[in-house]
Amino acid sequence: LAMDFVVADVDKFRSRGVDGAMDLLLSLPNRPGNVLPAGPKDTRESTIELMKSYMGRLNMNISPLSIVHIAGTKGKGSTSAFTESILRAHGAKTGMFTSPHLIHVCERFRINGKPISEEMFLTHFWAIWDGLYATKDQVKNEPPMAGFFRFFTLLAFRVFLAAGVDVAILEVGLGGRLDATNVVEKPVVCGVTMLDLDHTRVLGETLDLIAREKAGIFKRGVPAFTITQPKIAADMLVQCAIEHENPLFVIPSLQEFNVDVTKLGLHGDYQQVNAALAIVLATQWLHRKKPLALPLNYRELVTPTIMQGLTSAFWPGRAQTIADPKSSTMYYIDGAHTPMSMQCCSDWYRQNCASNTIAHRVLIFNCHHERDIVRIFQPLFDISFDHVIFTPSRSCRPSIVKIPSVKEALVKAGVRIEGLAATAFDMNNCPPNGDKLYWQYNCAKIWKILCQVYGRVAPKVTICNSVEDSIALIRTTAPMTPSAPLKVLTMRSLLQKVFTYQNGLYFDLIDLFRFTNDVVKIDKNGDYCWPGTTVSLSSTKKLYLPLLEYDFRFPVHYTIVDGDLIKLQRIAQCHPEYFTKDALYCALANNAIQIANYLLELNLQPGLVTTTLLDLAIPCRDYNLLKRLVKMGYGCGANSTINLAAELGDLYSVQFLFFHGYDASQAIDKAAGSGHLNIIEFLHRMNVRGVGPGAIDCAAMNGHASIVAYLLTYGYTNSTTAWNLAANDGYLEVIKLLHEFDAPHCTSNAMDFAATEGHLNVVQFLHTFRTEGATVDAIDGAAGNGHLEIVNFLIEHRLEGWSHCAMDDAAFNGHAHIIIYFLQHYNACDIKVSQRAINSAASNGHNEILQLLLQAQLPEIDSNIDAVCGAAQNGHLEVVKILYEFRNSAWNSSVWFAALQYPSIMQFLFENAPECIDWQLEFGGKEIPYASAVVLQNLANRMESTIELDEYYPGYEMFTIHTSQACYLELVQFFPTYPWDSKTMRSAVLQGKLSCVQYLHEHLHDQCCPHDDSLLIAAVGLDDDNKIFSYLFTNCKACEVTSDVWRAAARHKNLPLIQLLHENNCKGASSKTIDQAAIVGALDIIKFLQLNRYEGCTSVAMYDAFYNFQWRVVRHFCIYGQPGVSTKNTISSINSAIQNLFEEGLSINPITSMTLFPLIKKLEESTKKSYIS
Structure with a gap:
């Protein structure tokens, strides 16, 4: 009887979502014993025993569930749907488990009438799978993994427990007596729908045998109801009720209830008996604490709320x-x-x-x-x-x-x-x-x-x-x-x-819309993360959604980016209200011409984008679209459009816009800068001239010589910008044209810029043909950038000379050939250089330049402390050695402190410059000498920490010190005998220094680790992948997990920590955890806690989410409810938040109201009251 349970490559099933989970479940051995009416241990006769075993292995207690149990051959699903709808109309949070599913497996599990999400399904699926797999060795003579329907029954129980439903409606899968759902020991009420011959191979060949199996759900003292049955079946039901010692009542036809059958939500005459049974089952549950007097007066049962539930019931695929x-x-x-x-x-x-x-x-x-x-x-x-x-x-x-x-x-x-x-x-x-x-x-x-x-x-x-x-x-x-x-x-x-077309969507759109706004967000790379997929959008693929993390229009704009016009048209049929003028921006930004034309045919709602739409249309180069946009009034009066067209060289668009009244005076500048002479010629023919020197300046700075010549011919003027930027970029032909036309405003900057950027031909031309000359900046700039030919030319042909910046900058940038040139051509007394040359060369590690300058024995420079500190601080050991060779005085402890991060330099100093080390550093307690305190302060400052000195004793020159943020590992290790305390550990945690935390815990645990929750709370908000929190949680026994730790994790949106605390069964979680997550919009944490824990939240959660504009959280609560909070209180929280917002003068923008209020209306419909005006 032993069944080998080996499933290879489970991870490949996990990665495939719901399909993978279903394939894995269906891959389990399909043994005859699973369906045959007789057999050993793993047959149907052992179903209840097996279910109890599975629930025990999963630590699952279903006693908190308040259950309506429904069996029968026909009408089980419809009766369940009617019952659920009635109870939901009364404000109950409902859960419903039915089979089979019609479209998606998630339909089997419904919360408040809606199928659970795929995310919720997978969370509970793998929790059950992993739980049973982990305990498979505990069983021997039974299947270690639950079969198909048994597994789903366990999943339903877990979903309902996690959601905190008020009532769970369970539809029997097959039969009743040996059905997996019959593990329920004490339902509130049972119902049996129409009986017929079905599954006769398993349940029996005659109607009385089938009736006995269905009546197996009867429980002692639990009222049961059924409809009028064939006599043989009715007699068996009565006999079974007597055996189970439970009352059984036969429900009359719906006519006895005084119900308008034409208003039933489910069509077909046969639905009347299902509706009648549902009315009684729901009424019995509503009066579970005070049972109804039997027999019932059926005409008095149907209230307006019950009628509402019957009318709104929906069960697809039935008539x-x-x-x-x-x-x-x-x-x-x-x-x-x-x-x-x-x-x-x-x-x-x-x-x-x-x-x-x-x-x-x-x-x-x-x-x-x-x-x-x-x-x-x-x-x-x-x-x-x-x-x-x-x-x-x-x-x-x-x-x-x-x-x-x-x-x-x-x-x-x-x-x-x-x-x-x-x-x-x-x-x-x-x-x-x-x-x-x-x-x-x-x-x-x-x-x-x-x-x-x-x-x-x-x-x-x-x-x-x-x-x-x-x-x-x-x-x-x-x-x-x-x-x-x-x-x-x-x-x-x-x-x-x-x-x-459930929920107003075509089937092919369900995946696109499913929970989009619960999970759409921007990741660290700036990409949109959505339904398990990262949507990478380049700079030319923009969604134009100002409300990045919460915008119902995301599916519309995403489809536009994807270029799927057919899908977009189907979305418009379902949700035309999601189409705003922002969609046009999205279409044009992505060059989706066909989609843009389609959008222009729709009645688009106002959007949030305010930039000029035509600016996006111009790069598309579709002139029919441009004409259409102008005709419809998009971009009127925005002259940036014609300027953009001129910049892109789009002559047709320039002509079209010009003839439609757009001002083109600045367009000439744009055309000149981009080199489009044909556009300039057209505008000239239209008697349009540029304003100011911008046209020539733009053409000159971009090297368009032909346009510069044309504009100069037509009398355009220029500014110094034309000369300076043409020279800076080496456009010699432009310089020649400006000179030929005797263009004004040339200054010495032209030669200075050309020399600095290394354009020798421009320097030579300006030197030969112009008289403006240059300044010392010419040689200084050329030397700093290493242009030796220009330095040599200017020194030989001009008299402006240079300053110390020439050699200083050359040393800073590592141009040794420039340094050699000056040293070879001039005496030491004539060379202009400052100490900055030595200091910068030392800091940047330019060994050759440093040695050249020190060997030259120039009077202005030497091997000073600043130079060696710069070299030591940047780890340049060879430079330190060179400076040590040329030093002219002893070094001090500042060199030692500068080298603390580089052991090789510290070793060199220890062996060659011991005077750097302060040998008076002795710590025998909190009291230390003044000199040592100063050294310690310097050390802390170098390490970006703080040592606070207090309690000065004048007679002894002593200080008592304590640490505030001195928490680097090197500092602690450098002074191991100093009495560090809990403040040191807290500072180490706050600064994210894991190595220091580990050192303090391992060597100074008793004095640094307090017995409270302060360290864990400090570690919650660190951006270190929870490394410090995990270390302390795992290793430090002094750290305590309290409710403040849970709330801090929620406040910092730290889902991995919430999961860690949950997986380790940590105490302290409360309803305030979800409340805190609602304030900061941590929807992933809220969903995890709802799925896996039972603390729920308070009505404050909805209020804070709404008041803090956390719309994703509000939407989630609107759709799925708040665990532990009634619908009425949920709406009241929203109402209070809105009133307070308006009292403070705040408002809700149109896009938010357009998408949010329909959700609130759904809540209002469930209570039939209007809370929000």
Whole structure:
């Protein structure tokens, strides 16, 4: 019986999100014992025992859950939906667990009617998986890992416990007595919906046996309710109620409740019994503390709030009607899978298709091969279908049951096959057993045979590979005139791919919108992080979202950046309010011309961007778009647009804008600077001239000689900028033109700039043809930048000379050849140099220059203390040696302190310059000599620390010292006998010095580590990846985790620390932890605490989040509620915050109000009260 449990490469499943989790769960061994009614240890008979074992291994206690337990064959899901909606209308925080899911596995687990997020699903999934895997060695004769449905039941319990729901509605998966949900020992109330023959292989072949299995959820003393059942089933339910010692009541039809059935949220006559049962189950739960007097007066039960719940109930895929927007086709969707439910489905479809104008009736069909296919088919023969399509759907439930052949299915249903020809059981191109379409081919053949048996005309029968192919086939044959529509009856899986429109979104948009605003943020690289993906956007890919971390428009703008016009159009159909004029900025900034034209057709709301839109349109070079924008009034009066067009050389745009009244006087300057002569010529023909010297200056500084010549010809003037910048960048042709036209404003700066930047040809031209000359800055600049040829030319041909800056700057920049030139050509007494040359060469490590200058024995320089300190402080040992060789006096302790970070220099000083070390440093306690105190202060200052001196004793010249921020490891080690205290450790933590913290803990623990939470709180806010906190938390027993530590982690948005404290079961967490996270907008911490802990929060959380403009947190609370806080109190908190904000004169911008208030309205709808005007 031992089952090897080895799952390889679990990490590869983790990395694939929900799909990976599902694949991993489905990869578990599918043993016959999991579904057979008898067998050893791991069979269905041991389900409850196994569930208790799993819950024990997970330390899971479900007793806090208040449960409504619902079993039955048909209507379990609808009854659960009705019940949940009613209880939610009464303000209860609801959890609901149902199966199977329709589109996404998260639908099985709902909080307040909404499927949980993928993030929440994965958090709880892996918590259960890891918990069971970690304890797998504790069991021997049972499966160590829970199977598919058992696993999901455990997951549901964990989700509901973490969310702190008021009520949990559990739908039985299979049967009841041996269902995993029946581990619940004391529900508030039980319900049994319509019973029918289904899963007979497991539950029994007769209705009474099935009823006994369903009644297995009855518990002693717990009231149970059911609807009118077939007599054999009703008798068994009564018998089981007697055995379980629980009261059982049969609910009458909905007419007895005085309910308008036309207002039910779920359609179909058969939903009336489900609604009636839901009313009683919900009412019983609402009066759980004071049970209702039985029997009930049903007409008095239905209050307006209950009616609201019945009306707003929604359960997709049950008697749902959806129109295909791409054809005149109406789809009727239902999940019928038993003979009785198929009869209801058939009746519903025929009632809605009574019109004689219907062109075609089409059936798209699939059901599991374990069902009695022949009996399910029978109600459908009352409808004259023109076309029947069989297609597979994606079933998540594995099956070990063999797919029956055509003969086996017919014989099982009692259909006489003796009169049928043998060829009736053959089918052309029928795939072998094991092919994915094998069951569909069998269904098609059974349908055709039954048509013969019942004397029906066989319709056209088609087998498709998928639902998508079925839809594509129908669309190619659907009539285009609404007067003769196509009406299609199909199974629920059609919704999964084509017509999902839950929460107002098309299916292909769900991933784009799912929790976008909960997770969109800017990472350290400036990229947008969103649904597990980093969206890298270059400077030309801008979203134009001023509200970076909270903006509902992100999906719109992201789709624009992605260039997907089709998806953008679908978003507009769902959420037109998300489209503002900022979207136009986004489209133009990303050169999305087609999208921009589409956006101009929409009624865009005002945005927040205020820059000129046309400035973004010009680089797109789409003139039709430009004309359209100007015509619509975008950018009127903004002359920056024509200037930009001129700068980019866009002549057509310049002409268009000019003729539409834009001022082009500055456009000439832009065109000149960019070298676009054709634009200047056009503007001249239009009698437009530049203003001031800007045109020639811009052309000259960029080297456009032809434009300079043109402008000078037309009488434009210039400023000194033209000469200076042309010379600075070496544009000799421009210099010649300016000289030829006798352009004014040339100064000595021209030659100074040319010499400094190394343009010898310009220097020579200015020297030969101009008289402005130069200054000492010419040689100084050329020498500082190492231009020896220019230095030599200026010295030989000009008389301005140079200053000490020439050699000082050459020494600073390491130009040894300049130093050699001056030393070779001039005597020591004629050389101009300052001490800065020595000091800078020493600090920068220029050994050769330093040696040249010191060997020259120049009178202005020597090997002083500042030079050696600079060399020592920067670690230049060879320079220190050179300076030591040329020193003319003893060094002092400042050299020693400068070298503290470089042991090699300290060793050299110790061996060669012992006078640097103050040998009087002796510490025998807190009292030290004055000289030693000064040395210690100097040492601390060098190390960016502080030593505070106090308690001066005049008679003894003694000081008592204590440390404030002297916490560097070198300092502590340098004075190991000094009595460091807890202030030293705290300072070390605050400055993020892990090595010092480790040293103090390991060597001075008793005197430096206080027995409180101060060190952990100090470490929470450090930007060191929590290294110091982790070290102290792991190694320092004196550190205590208190509620202040939890709150500090929340205040600093430190989710890893919150997770660390949670994983180690640290005490101190409270409702104030989430309150603190709400103030600073730490949504990731709030979500983690809600998922994994039970402390909840207070109503202050919503108030502080709203008051501090933490909109992401507000949105989260609006959608998912506040754990431990009623909806009414949540809204009241918002109301108070808004009032206080307005009293203080603050306001909410339009984008925030546009996106935030609809969320608040959802809260108001749940209480049917208007709190916010």
